[in-house]
Amino acid sequence: MKLDRGFWTATAVIVLLGLVAIFFWVYAPITGLMPEAVDRARQIDLLYRFLAASGTALLIAVFGYILYFVFRFRRRKDTPADAIGLQIHDNHKLEFWWTLIPSMYILVLAIISVNLFFQIEPVNAQGNTLVVEALGHQWFYTFRYPGIHGEVGEMHLPVNQPVTLHVSAYDVIHSFWVPDMRLKVDMVPGLINTLVFTPTRVGRYELECTEFCGTFHGDMRSGTQQDKAYVYIDPPGKYKAWYDATQKAQANASDAVQVSSGASLDLSKGDPAAGKTLFQTKCSACHALGPFDKKIVGPGLMGVLHDPAHPNLVNGDKATPENVAKILQNGFSGPMGTMPNQTANGISDKDIANLVAYLNSLK
Amino acid sequence: MEGISATVAHVERIFAFAFGIVVLLVASVALKNDWKSKGLENQVFKMMLALLALGAFLAILASVNVLVGKGVEI
């Protein structure tokens, strides 16, 4: 059977419809429905437009030909009962092309995706990056800010300031998803995951949990347990006001850990060399000598007292030798891990002084 | 107590070394004899004999502390 006029007409209609679909997806008002709240969102939307346009065009082609064949080659009333179809088994040329063209398409898609992937993936924190930590609980979120004691219930970000977001969870896997940011990362207990982005649009955005976490999974709240969870992107002035007010309000908030036993330590006589030996035997199983998010059981401790991105310790206190000693004395329990206290670790006051001296020497 | 368990370990090592060599030789000879046999299950047998010889070899190395894993008492 020759490819007749009907076939070519159908093909023309299919091509036309495909072009219309591509045109539609190129100009579809995605941002009208969903604003793009961060810098990465635009690129992800472009990828989505590419995928949607090519996908819809493919669907139109397949559906178009199926429907045309179904209509054109249906058994009619006058078709003899023993009629058979065209006895063609294959067509190597055709098969070659329809293997090659999808392969090319996949190649292009892979290049685009890989390229975009490297733009999205966490890069090393720059100098002016705001480092925020988001923590999942059953069933609310809390956040930790440099310079603010303890955990706060709302997430505010200043617009146009690069953000490095570390996430983890206390109990089960949660996730951090702001649909208007097009970004998502799971909060896995025992792991620190990272997102890097720059907010570009002021507003209030819903924060959703997409990793099933139990009874109220559909109803995760902000840390105050009152409101739905939101991320607020504020103008710099408004953010500053919020930050100052919160810092004041949180100054006297209770610690995540028990208050110190009160034993006063003399940190002045610490010996870094002795501390180094002790670190290797007592601490290195759980703490890497790497950046904060190089986590083993607890966070990495390189520059723990000198990291501008982490001016706070895991319990929210300022990173000072005294506060490090306090954690060594009392232990710590939270999403960044669990650390036994002084007695359980079997270290003396002198050991603590040595360790603090050693940690202080790491830069 | 210490002395006894050290002696036991010593004896264990000697036996492991000696019998390890026996098993290694036996498995190698068996593999050589079977080399030309055909059939699906015989191919599998040959593979397994080879692995058995490998295992015996590893046990010999372990018995003389050439191969020692992490977290293992010598």
Add this chain to the structure above:
Amino acid sequence: MAVAAVHSGGLADHIHPEPQGFLRKYVFSIDHKIIGVQYLVTCGIFMILAGALAELIRVQLMRANGGFMTPDTYNAVFTMHGSTMVWFMIIPLLTGAFGNLVMPVQIGARDVAFPWLNMIAYWIFPVAGLMLYSSFLMGAPVAGWTEYPPMSLQGAPGTSMWCAAVFLVGIGSTMTGMNFLVTILKMRAPGMTFTRMPLFVWGQFVTAPLLMIATTALGAALAALFIQREFGVPFFDPTKGGSPLLWQHMFWFYSHPAVYIMILPAFGIISEVFPTFARKPIFGYKMIAFSSCAIAILGFMVWAHHMFTSGMAPTLQLPFMVLTMLIAIPTGVKIFSWTTTLFGGVLEFSTAMLYSIGFLMLFTIGGVTGVFLAAVPFDLHAHGTYFIVAHFHYVIAGGSIMGALAGLYFWYPKMTGRMMSERAGKWSFWLYMIGMNGTFLPMHWLGLWGMPRRYAVYDPQFQTWNQIESWFSFVMTASILLTMINAIISLKTGKKAGPNPWKARTLEWQIPSPMPYYNFKHIPSVFSAPYDFAEPLPYRGLEEELTDSPPPVPAAH
């Protein structure tokens, strides 16, 4: 003519004696055809259960603030819906039911390689199903069918029962896989080379190793979860050194191939239906067969694409992304080949053909969204949302179940000797198409707009679309019920089918319907591929099958 078959003594002439008594004939039967029907009926029961659970989900989602069920009940309901549909409905239906029913006949064998193992594999399945549903009595599992720890470590005692039940049904699957693989490798009729096998047999042949290997890996994961829950061994508990991601690796190493277990046999079914009702050979037989193999092999290398947001190393994410995209190529080849098979045919729109065309369209939608999700940057947005729900329901409800329904309408006459009502069948098809698309199409944009999955309550702006979906889901249920009623009533009232109502050309249509216990009086020999409608049938030795010559004599033991 009235000469009983002569034994050459080989396996091909080894016939089980005719089973005597109700128990041996219909309950503890070792006949693959009876076992196939047993699977089919059991799967039907699980379909009703899981379908009812699905409707409970849809009723709950009619209102944004829920209220029909407590969140915990809702969580248990969707967990059981997913678990039942995957392990107790679709996998046994496509492998156990249709595989047993026709695969041995299509290769010209008298039975599967290990009939007793086959019987045991079947009987494990309803027992495991009872165990699964008994977990409702002790507090049903609530963490979704994926049961991610640490959530599943908090779950009710029923979670351990869930582990045991799925482990058991997995053992049954493994047995079926081994059985089918040996059967297809060793028991083909003389002349039935690999390139002369019907494509349904190819589907089963490619599925069997997946069943055998992947299911065992799942067994290990389930055993580890069970051990952790019952004995406190911290595989997955991060506070004691375990890793929640370990479960995700172990689970998806099974569950991604499981997706292909659920779709490859359905590919096989529609590859049988298309040539039969288009009266022309399948286009690109070899490409369809080899692309199935490619999909099965690639299927083992892409599991971590379910974990792009879990915090895996970026260096691992990239190869998984690219490999996942590669699967689109063999899948595309299949879709194009089936579409081209329609070209120049004499298409007869029986219900089986309608369902196959429906399969082709809906599966293509699921495949296209699958390529979307393979791209990590897009997956970062869509992961864990209703977009995912839409994607895999298009693949499973639009692909696997439509394929199974096509198979049911196609092989029902062979199974029972009677036709199903075509009129009711066409109604069921259109209801299914309308209901299926109405239910799952809106989920695409709901997900992209920000509705995560597994929410018992959701934001009010999504309520309208959810109500529309719920109403359409009732249409879908009506369609399934119509098919089931059709199948039951047609047992009694259906038109007599005769051996070959569709004028199909594979071996199972050349023997009487329903198929006799010995399958063939003489094992035929095969000298060509089955789909050349212009040629005479490519089989020798089938002359006596439809005559009333005496059945072959069972081998003496």
Add this chain to the structure above:
Amino acid sequence: MAVASVSQAGIVGRHHEEPDQLYVETRELRVQGFLLFMVSDLVLFSSFIFAYLYLRNTGQGWPPPGAPKLDLALAAINSVILFGSGATMHFALENWKHRNFMKFANWIIATIVLGAMFLSGQIVEYAKLAVGWGSSGIFGAGFFTLTGMHGFHVFCGIIYLTVLLLQALQGKYTFTKYTGLTLGTLYWHFVDVIWVVLFSIFYLY
């Protein structure tokens, strides 16, 4: 070995019987099916080995704090015992093929004894470690789960070989038809070979 001699006399009468076609074809099915069973069992072990290596390499370093020390000397002699049993099983089957019933029986009994010795060695090792499965953290998750699973396989193997020996004594197998013995040998070799891997990853790595 009086029983064995009697039984051997019973077999001798039939040992010239040529296997018929049904037997030959069924034998192929059984061997292939059994190999596939071994493959899926191997996947089961591999999954747990993957889990162990994953926990070992992504966690807090190895050995984890508080893990007991393994005894390399005991493990070495114990491994040699198990590998030796693989060799004796090989001889058992070889002797059956060479139609020597007495030697077959002796070698298979040696295999069973060596297997039992290996199990006892494992029990001694467990006793020396003196920690529980659930209380030994990820060390126990890897070590006790895998070696326990392997020990269970050895235990099943001992029972399997005993049954085969009894069946052989009753004359179930002839010198031309002995698929069951082949399968038993395959199984026992499988158990050995798995131990090569387990021994390496727990004691040598």
